[in-house]
Amino acid sequence: MGLHASGGRDGTSMLDERSREIFRRIVESYLETGEPLGSRNLSRLLPMSLSPASVRNVMSDLEELGLIYSPHVSAGRLPTQSGLRFFVDAFMQVGDLSVAEQESIERQIRPLDRAQPMESLMTEASRMLSGVSRGAGIVITAKSDTVLKHVEFIRLEPTKALAILVGDHNQVENRIIDLPAGVTSSQLTEAANFLNAHLAGQTLPELRSQLQNLKHQVQSELDTLSRDLVERGLAVWAGDSEEGKPARLIVRGRANLLEGVADAQDIDRLRLLFDDLEKKDSLIEILDLAETGPGVRIFIGSENKLFSLSGSSLIVAPYRDEEDRIVGAVGVIGPTRLNYARIVPMVDYTAQLLARLTRKPL
The missing domain is CATH 1.10.10.10 (Winged helix-like DNA-binding domain superfamily/Winged helix DNA-binding domain)
Structure with missing residues (x-):
């Protein structure tokens, strides 16, 4: 033996x-x-x-x-x-890539400028790996918080809309969102106009946080003004508070408003604050829907049916952001006859290159 x-x-x-x-x-x-x-x-x-x-x-x-x-x-x-x-x-001996091989990969992947859409970068990486492996090059990137420069909502059906999100590198994501009952086209337009006026290089979570802060500011001013009017006998509460929102405020008869112009201005301000608070809630709801729409992206370098076959091999390496968090993966899927010794270092180097190119400049 x-x-x-x-x-x-x-x-x-x-x-x-x-x-x-x-x-x-x-x-x-x-x-x-x-x-x-x-x-x-x-x-x-x-x-x-x-x-x-x-x-x-x-x-x-x-x-x-x-x-x-x-x-x-x-x-x-x-x-x-x-x-x-x-x-x-x-048994397999995996060596380092030569300088010429590294330069060849960089020529095929590296963008001409930082403004190139990230999708182009991923597509070139998957195409290159497909070419060297006789398999399918794949690049997977987790849904990221894109810095936005424009948002648009297009109604598709009474309860569905298309959210178009344009990033700062001109990458475009389209997400189908389910609309709450009763949302009108004018409300969608108003929401888009407000968001675009306040984007200023923010991500969706950052913008949502800003909206929450604005809502709390309105709520605080509303509480203060409402309490003052009640104390002066110009209004009364009706009903109980619900989910932190003020109960319905009933303003007393017009005779009370004749006590001073300032009182009339307070009542007008109160009405505007109620309207503003309602708009903030609607905006946050629409923004939540846009943020949670499907957004995981998979890029495939060559068309084939290997993914549906058993016995395929997958060579994959993660790439990380500047905080060392895994934000995606790059690899090759193909027949078991892959040239492992050649492809493994190429996948590894491609992952390192993508990590460098996708990180935000300091």
């Missing part, structure tokens, strides 16, 4: 020298040709002198370990999925 039960840190100590060499040749032949390798041809490739019968004995041992299998009776052997995993973990 050429196999041993004990396993070393790299897993190769479970195989003796003959078994390691035979297994390595079978896998490398499969990665190169996709065809099974038979014992007769294999015996000619080995650096040591072994008969085809001895090679077959070792193959049988490797098969018992689940590392290789025979696709047909009396055929050569192919690596199993477990065998490929074992080969990648224990």
